[in-house]
Amino acid sequence: MNGMSMNIGETARSSGVSAKMIRHYEEIGLIPKANRTDSGYRQYNGNDVHTLRFIRQARNLGFSIRQIEELLGLWRNQRRPSRKVKALALAHVEELDARIRELEAMKQTLQELAAHCHGDERPECPILDGLAAPGTVADPGAARRDVPRRLARAPKRASCH
Amino acid sequence: MNGMSMNIGETARSSGVSAKMIRHYEEIGLIPKANRTDSGYRQYNGNDVHTLRFIRQARNLGFSIRQIEELLGLWRNQRRPSRKVKALALAHVEELDARIRELEAMKQTLQELAAHCHGDERPECPILDGLAAPGTVADPGAARRDVPRRLARAPKRASCH
DNA sequence: ATCCGGGTTCCCATGATGGGAAGGTCAAGG
């Protein structure tokens, strides 16, 4: 079953990428259009599974589809300078770091507010007061944008074969 | 201009919430439907601005709209137990923490891969190798979901008056 | 021939947000 040609379902199972996403990746041009059987079924081989695993791992590291396009290009190019790959990776580390800092700031503020709240049956609450007061919460302002979202829903593991 | 009744533009400016989002919040029922002038213009007062500031600050702390609905309910209820507010806040801290841990894990993995990459003109690259190898990247798996996304685009500061 | 587990396409939803078009309103100035 793994030797040569398989349908999208098995490909999904052995790559860990859902069939839905495989079709999607094809549609947006991240992977080339699959060959079809006479009846229109997409056919894949071990090579395709390899590529899809690469994509999945990159997604798990938080790379966006755009970034993965670049990574795939470098991966396939035997003459790439590893410099470029490293630059891409470190740039992404920066993005992750920016997001982490932002979340840390939120957590920090929220914990400070919560620390002053009795948390009992009385209605007085510094947390609500803080939210209502202007200027309590720092404005995440700039220095953000561009970090790929993801991580919203679990990829719903395809139980990787 | 601030004394009584203002249009959506000024309300946006003084609350820091864009006119677009004010309409959106009304549509999804987060805030009540605004009164209209004869010609259909929405009218707001200082109270509404206060509420919108509350919402904006909660968003800046990463609360989702759903969570803000609850916070608003507690804020308006003079007989709330502060216990409930604190519980909400601490639950959100948990979510933030889960996200932070996830991002830290990605960063960690990526840094390890990058540390072994020469980053020169040669094509050998442990980063690409790691992405291609099965099982290099931990699967964020479960323990995620539900944390509100946001932070993707900067709220495009309404230069808060 | 029938059935079931595939496959296919197509449309819709998520969450919070912005962009932009087409058209109505209002106040100030000629």
Add this chain to the structure above:
DNA sequence: CCTTGACCTTCCCATCATGGGAACCCGGAT
């Protein structure tokens, strides 16, 4: 009085990666 420009209105579309589901077609085993 009419124009101008800033403002308002609604409506539709896009983002990003992903899943859900309908309606329909295929292929192999009974």
